[in-house]
Amino acid sequence: MERTEEERFKQLSDQIIEIAVGNFEFRYKPSPRLDAIDTVGVLLNMLSEEIAYFNFGSYANFLLRPAPVVLIFNSNGKLINSSSCFLEILGYAPLLQDSELSIDTYLTEYSIPLLTEEFNNVTQEPNPRVFPLDFNTADKRIFRSNCSLSLLVQKQEHLYALLIYEDFKHKNLKEGNGTLKKQSKSVRTRSARNRVLVKNLRMYCLRNLDKPLPSLKEIGLLHRTNATKIKAEFKKAFGTTIYQFHLEERLKWAALLLQTTDLPAKEISRKCGFTSAAHFSRCFKKKYDQTPLSYREL
Structure with a gap:
């Protein structure tokens, strides 16, 4: 039915x-x-x-930041759902479906007013403000992370999503007195910069699916780096070149347009940044083993 x-x-x-x-x-x-x-x-x-x-995926060892941990709670602060690793890493029992636990239960005294302030000013902006929060662990330690808060509009009530951005692992926990394990600051800084660079390069590709990419030199000037670093870091993260990644994403977009719109294949070719319909057809057939028109008829 x-x-x-x-x-x-x-x-x-x-x-x-x-x-x-x-x-x-x-x-x-x-x-x-x-x-x-x-x-x-x-x-x-x-x-x-x-x-x-x-x-x-196949490039699982790349250095980009993993997907954020997410906590879903309602207007009263009651936790509705959370990423499976959240309570496990902090050392608490799993959240029961009928639990009345508040998100404040897991925050330090200092962090509760910070979250309250964000809660009172939350909007549906696509890029919410990032702010720090400290979480209490079951064994009296602290996990500090950058977070953001988003409003999820539901039919009957508003829900809120708190995104925790840092790697949510045991190595990021610290003792309550603030002592940290010794780490190389220069290595951490360099790694963080590389993560940001590759993330920005990926977004640059996705925001320019309607045109071919410029030279590596030009891309480097836009991102304040050089062609050698772009080639090395992008390959390390994605296992392919930035140009091949860009082509794959354009073809995915073209496939979606073929399935969900009535646009002519020639127009889709133009929208996806191909210089000619013939070039588009060759690339599409190489990836999907069929022509764009055959793909649309499936």
Whole structure:
């Protein structure tokens, strides 16, 4: 039996929450209608695949920051859901479904007013403000991380998502008195800069899918680095060149447009930055083993 619009929207909402708490295996099932709701579902499926591959795929040893840990809570501060590793790493028992625990339970006394201030000023901006918070562990230690707060608008109530950005592992925990294990500051700084560089290069590719990339020298000037570093760091992170990555993403976008729009293949070729329809067709067939028109008819 075909699902109602309410049931389909519910599935979209469930998928977004699953993605937020770190489950990238959930998939939206398109209906026979292939309408706007299904288009959003397909985009979410692509997002899940991209995040899963970006964090756990063939280049799993790259240096980019992993997906953030997420806590979902309501207007009263009650924890609704969380990434599976959150309570485990802090040393607490798993969150029960009917638990009345507040997010404040896991914050230090100093951090509660910081979160309250952010809570009172939260918006639906796409790039929320980043702020630091300290979390208490079960064995009286502290985990400090940069976080951001986002508003999730629901039908009956507002939910909030707290994103914890730092690597959520035992090595980041410190003693309550503030003593830290000795680490090489220069190595950490260099590694952090490389992570930021590769992240920015990836976003640069994704924001310019409608045109070919310029030379490595020009890309280096834009990102205040050089061609050699771009080649080395991008290859280390993604296992491919920046140009091949860019081409793969353009072809993914083209495949999506073929499946979800009525645009002519020639127009899709132009929108995806190909210099000619013939070049687009050759590249598409090489990746998908069929022409764009054959792919659309599937």
